Amino acid sequence: MRRTTRYALLPASWGAAGPGASALLAIPSLVAFGIAALPSLVLGDEPAATPKDLFIRAEQLHVRPGRVLERGMLWVHEGQIVAVGTDIKLPEGAVVIEGKVVCAGFIDSWSAFALEPNAQFDDRAGPATRAVDAVDSYVDVRHERALLAAGITSVRLQPTVGARAGGVGAVLRLHPSKSFAETTVIADACSATAIGVSRGDGRALDVFERVSAVDRVIGAIADGHAYLVETNEYRHELADWEKKIADKQKELDDGFKKAKKDREKAQTEAKDKGNEFKDKEYKEDKKPKAPRFDEEKEIYARIAAGELPLVVEVHRALELRALLAGTKRFDRLRLVVAGASEAAQCAELLAERRIPVIVWPVPMGVQRAPEYRGASLALAAELDHAGIEVLLGSGAMDPLASRDLPLLAALAVGHGLPRETALAALTTRPARVFDVADKLGTLELGRSADVLVLDGDPFAATTSVRYVLSAGELVVGEVKK
Amino acid sequence: MLSFLLAAAALAPANAPAAHGADTFTLKAAHLRLYGNKVVDGGVVKVEKGKVTYAGDAKGAGELGPDVIEHAGWASAGLVAARTWSGLGGEGLEPKRPFTAEARAADVVALGHADFARARAEGITTMVVALSPANVASGITTVVKTDGETTLARDGHLQLGLSSQALRTNRFPTSYTAAIELIEAELAKPTGVWERVSEGKLSVYLDALSRDEIQRAVALASEHKLTGALLRAPLAGELAGEIKKAGLAVVVGPFGPGEEARVLASVAALGRERVPVAFGLESPTSPEALLRVSAAMCVRAGLDPAQAWEGLTTTAASVAGVGARVGKLAAGCDADIVLWSGDPLQLTSKVEGVFIGGVQHESKGGAGHGGAH
Numbered sequence: 001m002r003r004t005t006r007y008a009l010l011p012a013s014w015g016a017a018g019p020g021a022s023a024l025l026a027i028p029s030l031v032a033f034g035i036a037a038l039p040s041l042v043l044g045d046e047p048a049a050t051p052k053d054l055f056i057r058a059e060q061l062h063v064r065p066g067r068v069l070e071r072g073m074l075w076v077h078e079g080q081i082v083a084v085g086t087d088i089k090l091p092e093g094a095v096v097i098e099g100k101v102v103c104a105g106f107i108d109s110w111s112a113f114a115l116e117p118n119a120q121f122d123d124r125a126g127p128a129t130r131a132v133d134a135v136d137s138y139v140d141v142r143h144e145r146a147l148l149a150a151g152i153t154s155v156r157l158q159p160t161v162g163a164r165a166g167g168v169g170a171v172l173r174l175h176p177s178k179s180f181a182e183t184t185v186i187a188d189a190c191s192a193t194a195i196g197v198s199r200g201d202g203r204a205l206d207v208f209e210r211v212s213a214v215d216r217v218i219g220a221i222a223d224g225h226a227y228l229v230e231t232n233e234y235r236h237e238l239a240d241w242e243k244k245i246a247d248k249q250k251e252l253d254d255g256f257k258k259a260k261k262d263r264e265k266a267q268t269e270a271k272d273k274g275n276e277f278k279d280k281e282y283k284e285d286k287k288p289k290a291p292r293f294d295e296e297k298e299i300y301a302r303i304a305a306g307e308l309p310l311v312v313e314v315h316r317a318l319e320l321r322a323l324l325a326g327t328k329r330f331d332r333l334r335l336v337v338a339g340a341s342e343a344a345q346c347a348e349l350l351a352e353r354r355i356p357v358i359v360w361p362v363p364m365g366v367q368r369a370p371e372y373r374g375a376s377l378a379l380a381a382e383l384d385h386a387g388i389e390v391l392l393g394s395g396a397m398d399p400l401a402s403r404d405l406p407l408l409a410a411l412a413v414g415h416g417l418p419r420e421t422a423l424a425a426l427t428t429r430p431a432r433v434f435d436v437a438d439k440l441g442t443l444e445l446g447r448s449a450d451v452l453v454l455d456g457d458p459f460a461a462t463t464s465v466r467y468v469l470s471a472g473e474l475v476v477g478e479v480k481k
Numbered sequence: 482m483l484s485f486l487l488a489a490a491a492l493a494p495a496n497a498p499a500a501h502g503a504d505t506f507t508l509k510a511a512h513l514r515l516y517g518n519k520v521v522d523g524g525v526v527k528v529e530k531g532k533v534t535y536a537g538d539a540k541g542a543g544e545l546g547p548d549v550i551e552h553a554g555w556a557s558a559g560l561v562a563a564r565t566w567s568g569l570g571g572e573g574l575e576p577k578r579p580f581t582a583e584a585r586a587a588d589v590v591a592l593g594h595a596d597f598a599r600a601r602a603e604g605i606t607t608m609v610v611a612l613s614p615a616n617v618a619s620g621i622t623t624v625v626k627t628d629g630e631t632t633l634a635r636d637g638h639l640q641l642g643l644s645s646q647a648l649r650t651n652r653f654p655t656s657y658t659a660a661i662e663l664i665e666a667e668l669a670k671p672t673g674v675w676e677r678v679s680e681g682k683l684s685v686y687l688d689a690l691s692r693d694e695i696q697r698a699v700a701l702a703s704e705h706k707l708t709g710a711l712l713r714a715p716l717a718g719e720l721a722g723e724i725k726k727a728g729l730a731v732v733v734g735p736f737g738p739g740e741e742a743r744v745l746a747s748v749a750a751l752g753r754e755r756v757p758v759a760f761g762l763e764s765p766t767s768p769e770a771l772l773r774v775s776a777a778m779c780v781r782a783g784l785d786p787a788q789a790w791e792g793l794t795t796t797a798a799s800v801a802g803v804g805a806r807v808g809k810l811a812a813g814c815d816a817d818i819v820l821w822s823g824d825p826l827q828l829t830s831k832v833e834g835v836f837i838g839g840v841q842h843e844s845k846g847g848a849g850h851g852g853a854h
Contacts, residue, residue: 146742150781362738365768366599377770398739407777408738410828411770419829460827461777462786 050474053077053094056453056467058102064442065424074102076449079472084443095479097453099466103423104443105153105450107171108402109358109430110338110393112157113147114139114172114180119159120399127220128295129167132187134159135180143400144176145476150403151458153450153470154185154440156430158192158311158396166192168299169311171434173450175470183471189434190336191299193217194313195323197339198369214319217312218326224300225330230291231301237288244285306332309433311358315371317342324349336433338393340383342374347386356433357383359425360395361412380425381416390417391433392425410459422459448472504531504839506548508818509539510556514825516795516809518787526556528816531839536810552820554833558810559606559817560825561797562772563732564686564712564761566611567596568625573612575619579647579654580663582674584620586610587635592625596765601627601842603769604825604832606817607808609761609801614642614688614712617660618667621674622686624801626817628837633803637686638709639678643698644690657697668705684709684802686732692716696723703727710759710800718747721754730757730800733792734775735767745782752779752788759797777828790826 054076061072063084075083075091090096112120119125119134135157147155158169169190173183195217196210205213252259263279270277302308314320314337324346327333337343338358343350350357359380364372376382384390392409394401409422417425431441440450449469456463467477506528513524515536525542527535535542566573572589575581590610600608607626612619622637641664643657654660667675677683685707687698695714701707703726710730711717717724717731724731733748751758760775776789788796798808806815819825820834835843 142742363768363770363774365771366765394738400742401739403742404738404740404778404781407774407781407828410777411774413829414822414827414831457827457829459829461780461789462826464781 050079050469050472051095051479053091054449054469054474054479055088055090055094055096056102056451057096057098058453059100060102061443062101062103062423063444064104064428065420072102074443074449074451076451076469076472079448079469081443081445081447081449084445097467097477097479099453100456101452101454101458101463102443103452103454103458104427104441105452105468105470106151106405106426107154107156107430107440108152108394108405108426109156109391109433110158110360110396111152111155111399111402112396113143113155113174113399113402115157115159115399120396122159125159125165125167126296127165127167127191127193127299129159129165130187131157131159131168131170132172132180132184134167135170135172137180139399141176143403144174146400146403148174148176148468148470148476149465151406151452151454151465151468152402153452153468154436155402156189156393156434158190165296166194166311166313168308169434171430171436171440173440173471174475175473176475178471185436185439186434188302188308189436190309190311191303192311192313192338193220195319196316196371197313198371210316210319211322214322214326217323220296220300221304221310221327221330221333224297224302225304227291227294227297228301228304234288234290238290241285241288304330304333306334309334309336309435311336311338313338315339315341315374317345317374320346321349324353324355328353336391339371339395341372341376341379343388344376344379344382344386345374347383347388350383351387354389356389356391356429358391358393359383359412360393361408361415362395363411376415377411378415380412380422384417384421389429389433390421390425391429392422406459407461410461413459419459453477504816505529505546506550506839507542507545508550508552508556508820509545510552510554510820512555512824513537513810514555514557514790515811516558517791524556526810526816526818528818528836528839531816533810533814533816534812536812552834555821555824555830556810557819557821557825558794558808558814559819559835559837560604560772560793561607561609561759561801561803561808562600562605562762562764562769563609563710563759563797563800564611565596565600565608565764566613566766567600567608567762567764567769568592568594568610569612570594573610573619575613575616577652579617579649579652579660580667581616581620582618582639582667584612585623585635586612586620586637587623587632590623590625592632593629597625597627597629600762600764600769601835601837602832603772604819604821604835605769605772606819606835606837607633607798607801607803609637611638611686611712611761612640614640614644614646616642617647617654617663618642619647619688621683624803626807626837628840628842631838633806634801636674636677636683637802638684639674640686640688640712641698642688643701644688644694644713646690647688657694661697661701664701665705678707679705681706681708686710686712687729688712689714692719695720699723699727699729702729710757712761715741715744716747717756718750718754721751721756724751725754725756730759730796732759732761732797732800733779734760735762735771736775736778737767737771740778742782745779748779749783752784757796757800758784758788758792759800760792773825773828776826780826786826793826 056074061069073088116136171185171189195213394405428441431437451469453467508526513521568590611622619640624634624637671679689695689698795808798804816839818836823830833845
């Protein structure tokens with residue numbers, strides 16, 4: 001509702017996009033006065049409500065990359081996938097939709113969509129800055145629809161592109177009429193940082209700055225690790241102390257009557273002897289002191305513990321090698337490398353450490369920033385060939401770039417990345433890396449349905465997206481009930 | 482699967498003309514994209530002395546001759562970029578004088594520049610080398626091939642800048658009105674290049690950005706019966722009717738990831754109104770690969786695929802004024818042929834060989850070198 005209101009308030013000159021836009025312009029004042037009882041009017045551009053039972057038929061149904069059902073069927077009941085197969089009886093009253101290719105909605109592993117514009121390049125952020133706080137809940141719904149119409153149903157968001165600290169990233173589903181609070185799949189999907197990227201503050205970093213940037217990241221992880229150890233020690237000490245106190249308490253409780261009697265006796269004796277009575281003094285154990293709370297170290301402690309993956313945007317082989325060498329000792333660290341223009345030079349090392357790489361397959365030309373000098377559209381294919389888990393992302397340089405991710409993936413395919421792998425790079429792999437594999441990335445039973453119904457090859461320019469379901473609801477395409 | 486049966490060429494060093502050398506041969510391709518959406522399966526192109534003598538199905542080809550190249554993928558005419566700054570090395574920029582109508586891109590362009598080799602590796606065989614949009618009359622474009630030697634037209638178009646970028650606060654003219662007045666004064670008593678423009682012998686490239694600039698450019702063209710194309714004109718689609726009436730084409734792009742939806746929708750609208758649309762580049766500032774990316778993005782935004790392909794070839798060639806020689810595979814045209822791994826309109830396809838005037842310049846191993854992406 002809130003975002004739809006914003007849509008209605010956009011100036012007329014802005015858009016020719018939505019057919020409902022001009023009709024909506026007539027009522028902004030009503031909406032502005034808070035008359036919210038006009039959902040049918042305000043939501044006039046919304047797709048028809050999703051039928052209770054949707055039955056999807058496909059020439060090729062990609063349950064997950066590597067598992068393709070020819071002439072496959074998918075039954076979505078109240079937004080949940082309740083049957084997948086090749087021989088499912090058409091449920092009574094179900095609405096049937098068809099397409100050539102049906103697959104899970106795409107996830108952009110590296111997006112800037114919906115980020116409040118200032119947050120996108122604000123390098124004052126720290127490691128604890130959260131993407132969910134940088135999301136613009138009044139983002140233009142037409143942009144969101146453009147992404148959905150291109151098949152992007154979820155994005156991994158990260159504020160402050162190329163900054164020293166990218167904060168805590170989130171994975172959000174896209175849905176034009178739901179708030180991001182409702183569609184947040186995971187609010188702490190990862191943390192991110194960048195090494196040697198000049199685009200954040202617009203200056204090309206010299207070699208000393210770049211090397212010290214590697215040290216900074218490694219140092220932060222080490223600090224996080226130390227903080228983790230300290231916190232754990234404190235937790236144990238505190239538990240010990242609490243136990244000790246409890247034991248003492250019990251001892252006192254148990255010996256209460258005797259102690260009382262003894263005290264009274266001592267009091268009487270003192271009185272008899274004319275002495276002053278003094279209560280027995282107990283020396284209390286010192287309570288262990290908690291480590292000083294540090295929100296940044298908290299995040300890096302979670303990184304060091306492997307609880308949060310750390311996405312590092314790094315391009316040059318020199319820095320990448322230094323990063324790999326410096327992080328080797330943190331055996332629980334879940335490192336993800338992004339950009340990685342020269343990663344082919346350290347492919348073996350990355351493969352050995354099983355570090356996933358988010359590749360940004362975009363044509364760059366000769367006048368590129370220095371860190372991209374080694375970039376090539378064949379990078380995704382080369383890394384895949386070396387056995388590295390490749391993810392594809394739209395690079396977070398432009399909020400709308402996520403829309404073009406399928407075409408960027410097509411370029412990677414054109415330069416040798418197998419189609420199946422490209423599909424995994426847009427679905428199952430980001431879901432796994434960002435800990436949402438139980439919710440996104442496949443069309444398996446029991447899932448809330450994020451489904452694309454396409455009329456052809458997902459990577460062809462000529463393919464159109466017929467229907468999209470996000471969180472079980474139809475957000476692109478209309479069906480007759 | 483996409484085996485490219487050119488043993489001799491595959492062994493040849495990248496970028497060097499293949500041992501094949503001879504500009505007379507027959508090409509057999511699994512799929513031949515002749516023009517628009519016209520695709521022939523199992524097609525044949527016969528080339529004699531650098532010219533196409535036949536392009537079509539195998540049946541009508543007659544005898545194939547001794548030199549037969551077989552390609553298991555697709556073949557098409559070489560792509561045409563209707564605008565670029567390639568090979569100028571910055572010489573296209575004249576920041577001080579507003580009128581440099583007699584400046585010729587042909588005089589400064591370096592045909593052997595690496596810019597053209599990169600374009601060729603992306604399947605582009607013809608380019609219109611244009612000038613900076615920072616002058617009211619920027620100069621004369623030139624139409625060249627990317628083979629490092631061929632100029633198709635020394636004088637392509639007179640390029641006029643009608644955008645705010647051609648106006649400065651520190652030199653005359655400072656306003657649209659003054660710029661138009663000055664152009665009209667030249668056209669009233671035309672001499673030199675203006676004479677050829679007013680007689681319709683030389684077409685114009687009218688650079689415009691905002692909606693009002695586009696309207697002004699269209700009005701100027703109608704008033705003086707100028708032929709040619711609008712350059713850039715991102716929202717031209719919203720004025721498609723007027724542009725069509727004026728008989729102008731539009732050179733759009735380059736577009737990259739994240740381009741405004743409204744701009745892409747505008748290109749689709751031009752297509753619906755049948756306004757000729759051609760794709761352009763700003764290389765070396767923009768990557769050469771964006772030519773096909775731009776077309777693919779417009780197709781995703783609703784442009785008819787046939788029109789998109791024409792915008793990369795036939796329409797671009799006619800906008801460049803060389804439609805009779807390049808831009809399609811047909812008898813009488815130059816043998817500028819690109820071999821692809823798949824349908825050239827799809828970004829999943831890659832260049833696997835380039836012939837210009839029947840001479841091979843790129844082979845499978847060589848395509849894509851030089852950081853051309």
